[in-house]
Amino acid sequence: MLRRINYFSKLKSDLKNFNSLSFKDEKLELLKSKKKNIKKEYYNNIAKLTNKPCKLSLFYSIFSKDNEEINNLKNSYKVEKANIQNDLDEYKKSFEYHKQRNLKFRSIKDLLRGFNSFFFAFLIVALLVWIIVYIFATGSGKLTLDKIFGNYKTETYSLKTENNFALSDNLDFSDLDLSSPNVSKKWGVEFKLLSVNDKSYVAISKVSENSPFNYLVNINNDEAFDRGFEGLYISSMSVMDSNNYLNIIVGQTTVENFITELDKGVEIVDSTFLGEGGGFRGSLLNTLALIGLSLVFAFPLGVGAAIYLGVYAKETKVTSIIRSLIDMISGVPSIIFGLAGALIFIPVASLIPGTNGGNLLSGALTMTMILLPTIVKTVEESIKVIPKSLTQASLALGASKTETVFKVVLPNSLPGILTSLLLSIGRIIGESAALVFAMGTTIAEYANMNGSNATLAVHIWVILGGDHPAYDNACAIAIIIIIIVLILTLLIKLIAFKMNKFKVR
Numbered sequence: 263m264l265r266r267i268n269y270f271s272k273l274k275s276d277l278k279n280f281n282s283l284s285f286k287d288e289k290l291e292l293l294k295s296k297k298k299n300i301k302k303e304y305y306n307n308i309a310k311l312t313n314k315p316c317k318l319s320l321f322y323s324i325f326s327k328d329n330e331e332i333n334n335l336k337n338s339y340k341v342e343k344a345n346i347q348n349d350l351d352e353y354k355k356s357f358e359y360h361k362q363r364n365l366k367f368r369s370i371k372d373l374l375r376g377f378n379s380f381f382f383a384f385l386i387v388a389l390l391v392w393i394i395v396y397i398f399a400t401g402s403g404k405l406t407l408d409k410i411f412g413n414y415k416t417e418t419y420s421l422k423t424e425n426n427f428a429l430s431d432n433l434d435f436s437d438l439d440l441s442s443p444n445v446s447k448k449w450g451v452e453f454k455l456l457s458v459n460d461k462s463y464v465a466i467s468k469v470s471e472n473s474p475f476n477y478l479v480n481i482n483n484d485e486a487f488d489r490g491f492e493g494l495y496i497s498s499m500s501v502m503d504s505n506n507y508l509n510i511i512v513g514q515t516t517v518e519n520f521i522t523e524l525d526k527g528v529e530i531v532d533s534t535f536l537g538e539g540g541g542f543r544g545s546l547l548n549t550l551a552l553i554g555l556s557l558v559f560a561f562p563l564g565v566g567a568a569i570y571l572g573v574y575a576k577e578t579k580v581t582s583i584i585r586s587l588i589d590m591i592s593g594v595p596s597i598i599f600g601l602a603g604a605l606i607f608i609p610v611a612s613l614i615p616g617t618n619g620g621n622l623l624s625g626a627l628t629m630t631m632i633l634l635p636t637i638v639k640t641v642e643e644s645i646k647v648i649p650k651s652l653t654q655a656s657l658a659l660g661a662s663k664t665e666t667v668f669k670v671v672l673p674n675s676l677p678g679i680l681t682s683l684l685l686s687i688g689r690i691i692g693e694s695a696a697l698v699f700a701m702g703t704t705i706a707e708y709a710n711m712n713g714s715n716a717t718l719a720v721h722i723w724v725i726l727g728g729d730h731p732a733y734d735n736a737c738a739i740a741i742i743i744i745i746i747v748l749i750l751t752l753l754i755k756l757i758a759f760k761m762n763k764f765k766v767r
Contacts, residue, residue: 278475297346304339308332344442364754397744401737408493409738412541414705419494421478421487429528435470439703444517446568448525451475453517454749459730463513464520465495474530497534501527540735542742545721547709550623552717553690554703555626556633560686563630564637565679571638573667574646592635596696601629603700616712623711625701629690636689644678645671659712677758684754691743694719718743 435450445452450473456465457506469475470492478487496513503509503526509524575581611617611624648671656666672679694717702714703724709715716724717737725732 270400284660293350297343297350300339300346303608303669304335306539307335317597322342322701335412348741366689378650380698388560394744397737397740400506400734401739401741403739404734405741408538409541409544409735410546410742412493412539413537413707414538414539414541414544415707416493417537419489419537419616420481420766421530421533421535423530424479425484425528427474429474433472435468435472438468438470444521446521446524449473449475453520454537455517459732461514463495463497463536464515465489467487469606471639478533482703491535494535494537497536497757498683499524499533499735500531502531503527513537532624540725540732542718542721542739544706545718545739546742547704548715549691549717549719551622551709552625552629552697552715553687555622556629556687556690557683559626560630561683564634564682567634567638568641568645569667569671573663573671576711588635591638593632596632599628599632600699602631603696607700614711618713620700620702620714621711622709625697625715627698628696633686633689634684640682641675641679641699644675644681647678648674655672680754680758687750688747690720691717691747693717698723711741 320761326479331405349518377448429448433450435445435447438445438450438452443454444454444467450470451466452468453464455462466475475491479485480487501509501510501511501524509523509526511518511520569582571585576585604620607624607627608620610627611621612619612622614623618622652664652670652674656670657663661669697717697720701716701720703720704714705716705721705724706713722736722739724735
């Protein structure tokens with residue numbers, strides 16, 4: 263924050279200095295002023311001789327070729343003008359002139375560079391803030407516990423009243439506000455409108471303790487419905503009135519119309535309740551499982567390779583080629599890794615009994631290929647910045663090279679190792695192109711090793727496809743990703759601070 267304040271103060275100071283300092287070349291301005299003054303003096307002298315205004319006297323002097331005084335003034339003016347012009351030309355060829363000129367242009371360039379840096383930095387920050395505000399404004403309404411831990415697939419429940427059910431007229435529904443137009447005074451249920459995929463359905467808001475809805479049973483097995491109505495909405499309901507006429511009520515109507523038709527019935531023959539669905543639980547669990555499994559494969563290999571390159575390997579053509587290959591692999595598009603994962607790792611993962619196609623194992627192996635260059639480069643750089651005096655002192659005290667690595671090198675390179683861990687987790691959470699091929703796009707309800715699983719990023723890719731992209735759900739998932747990354751970042755930074763041996767105490 264202090265660095266940012268210093269930058270803005272410097273830019274403000276540069277603007278102030280540029281306004282206060284004209285960067286004028288005094289000698290150049292003096293010669294130009296002298297040239298302008300003799301011209302003005304010449305016009306004034308002509309005006310005195312001709313008794314005309316300056317503008318008219320100039321035209322008069324042009325046609326007064328026989329006037330000796332005017333001709334003398336002309337000749338004198340031409341000589342003085344030529345002398346000043348010669349002095350001006352000579353000065354423009356001098357080193358002092360070019361020095362002043364370069365100073366001026368350099369100052370302007372510095373000011374423009376500072377302004378450009380400030381403008382584009384402000385533009386990037388404003389764009390980032392706008393994206394975050396848009397994501398939270400759009401997705402916060404969908405970010406509920408039911409969404410985070412709920413099922414993705416829509417739940418369907420077919421319910422009816424019990425056999426030999428008789429609706430009583432003397433039931434006590436005093437725990438409801440019976441004056442509300444949204445309450446059925448006959449059934450003891452308060453209804454509301456629920457928006458699902460931009461459509462409004464009638465849903466249950468509250469059920470009285472004595473309401474017959476508490477004793478609805480499943481049509482198929484007559485078992486009591488104990489799931490609760492929270493989060494469910496009504497697709498349709500068939501009620502029988504006192505004259506044994508069947509009345510079908512659709513859920514996509516107003517609450518008033520629904521209650522009017524429901525109160526005509528004395529028995530619920532069939533009703534279809536639907537869960538909103540669209541939950542993120544399965545994708546969240548798959549993402550966490552993929553993070554753990556990928557790091558189990560990638561982290562030991564990456565840290566081991568970094569230790570070899572940073573401590574044991576000598577500077578030879580082989581190690582130079584290895585480093586070049588690592589740099590090259592880090593620039594390969596992730597979709598290429600996805601194709602490699604589909605061709606190589608899916609057949610390997612299919613060897614597990616009960617598996618078919620992409621699964622968590624093939625996705626983790628694919629992510630291992632993607633993460634290895636990042637881990638190797640980051641950890642190797644953190645090893646290189648360790649003072650050689652520490653390792654030399656360890657070896658001088660009789661420690662072996664292996665002991666030096668595990669007791670000196672790795673503890674002191676911990677901040678770099680944790681940074682590589684953070685970068686790896688962020689890459690896993692945000693990766694989608696490679697996982698579409700290596701893991702599939704099926705949004706499961708739970709994490710499993712035997713089938714296709716979609717992570718949070720792939721979940722966003724799936725729900726944004728088609729003719730009706732669900733931007734609100736996509737933004738809600740993006741909020742979850744931001745929160746996970748933020749928590750992990752703070753946690754890793756805290757661990758690095760606690761274990762940093764070189765921090766100021």
